[in-house]
Amino acid sequence: MKARLALGAVGVGLGLWGLWLLVDAVQVPALIRLPIWLGGAVFADDAFLVPLTVGIGWLVTRWSIGPDHHRTVGAVRTTLLYVGITTLIAIPLLLRQGKGVNPTVLPRDYLRDWLLLEATIIAAGVVVYVVQRSRFTFKRSRASSGDIGGR
Amino acid sequence: MKLPAPPTEKSFRSPLHHPRVATVIGRWLATAVVICFLTGLYSHFQQHTPGWLHIPSRPAELYRVTQGLHVLSGTIAVPLLVAKLWTVYPKLFAKLPWPPSRKALENVLERGSILVLVAAMALELFIGFLNTLQWYPWPFPFKETHYALAWIIVGALFVHLAVKLPLIRANWRRTSADRTAPAESLPPAITGLTRRGLFRTVAGAATLVGITSVGQSAPALGPIAVLAPRKPNVGPQGLPVNRTAEAAGVTAIDADWRFTVKGPQQLSYTLDDLRTLPQNRSDLPIACVEGWSQGARWEGIRIRDLLQLCGARADSRVRVVSMEKGGFYATSELPPEFAHDPLTLLALRLNGTELALDHGFPARIIAPNRPGVLQTKWVHRLEVIT
């Protein structure tokens, strides 16, 4: 209990220090708009990003009940997740490309690179999917021929 | 028509919304945040050095590593934060405790601290990343806000750990809590979802994001840095630019341009004079606050040689004055350790040719272990302090 209280007190102290820094350094008109941005960040996560992942996860899990799907559901889920997270990070790059004054910022062709990246992720996902499937069919054919104990 | 009931904590049946999973992912996220905080503090103190602190000028590549790590671990924190929020998402729908009691109060405090933590962290990651693309769509100043939020995040993290300490301890002791998955959930044999699988997938996402962005600080991985806002070898003389001459309001120099040193003796040089002074070579990176960095070969005059020429003491502090008009970076200071370091140059040449205007022609500072913003460009005066 002592440890918890100490941790909590230190935490509150550090947080108040941060708050003081904010009040000290940021002008009032900006300061009063900061909570909107903080709230917006929470909203974007809890009302959009996470529900989206939960929703897609739910669909994938439902799909996994189908015949043999549980063998390959991992590849499907992982591929979707990797496509999602890399796209999330690519969005600002795609939106901003060519808009700044400094040509050494965002010097790549981000649209092309993003498409290449997603294509690579999906291709890798397909390879894993096919490998997992074929392994399964292979096992099943051996199992049904009485070769091994089967499962 | 009847609307479907809003979800409750029990609507989320995946066994992976489990405290144990949250603890493990939380540990990873906390590691990334702590790395961000410490490297961020280092960057802050480089630019706002308190009197009691002496930052050494070596290792020469230290700032390059710390700031590269800052942006890398900050970027990796994005998938980790999403994963963490995903595991604890059902808690968002837990009923508020009623009637008021000690437990209820604890619960409200706990949720309050989590709200602060999530809000500050999500905004910190967002503005941090956008800053690396030099995009500032918000109404508040980046640096001050980013700095203050960092303390708030760490404070809220402490409070969060205090609240969760029993759970964390239980996790270290590995109790049977491990096996209490909700009964209705589908077995992992069908969903293909095991904890280990989830950890592997999240670690994989973090690695993927890391590998596709670290190339802006590690030039060897530059070609595959498709999610990085910088390519370390793109720019005049093979080096990116942060502040262009145009943005700084600097144009080419006149014939009567002079470089002056204000010390015990006053020195004044034309550009040709500077070129006849003893030249030295330093291999030093430009390591930007925005995380990118690139090594380069610089040639010019050692600052300590200039100090000697004007009769200043070897442990002098030097103010560097740029031709840039106004702004935070128009002047910088070289603390004694940096002014005295033999690698610190008033550079005239970069990678074998005369400095490009965007790199600070006719003369700029280059010193080891410093953020790029302090490597002042378009220098026309040095002032010896004390």
Ligand code: HEM
């Ligand atoms: C929880 C996460 C983070 C924490 C605790 C944190 C903390 C800090 C701190 C304390 C500073 C020093 C500010 C100053 O000089 O006054 C800083 C600077 C910086 N951070 Fe972060 N940061 C985080 C995430 C990020 C992310 C995700 C990025 C970008 C991808 C980022 C990019 C930067 C940049 C570019 C600077 C340099 C600012 C400047 O000096 O102009 N940070 N950070």
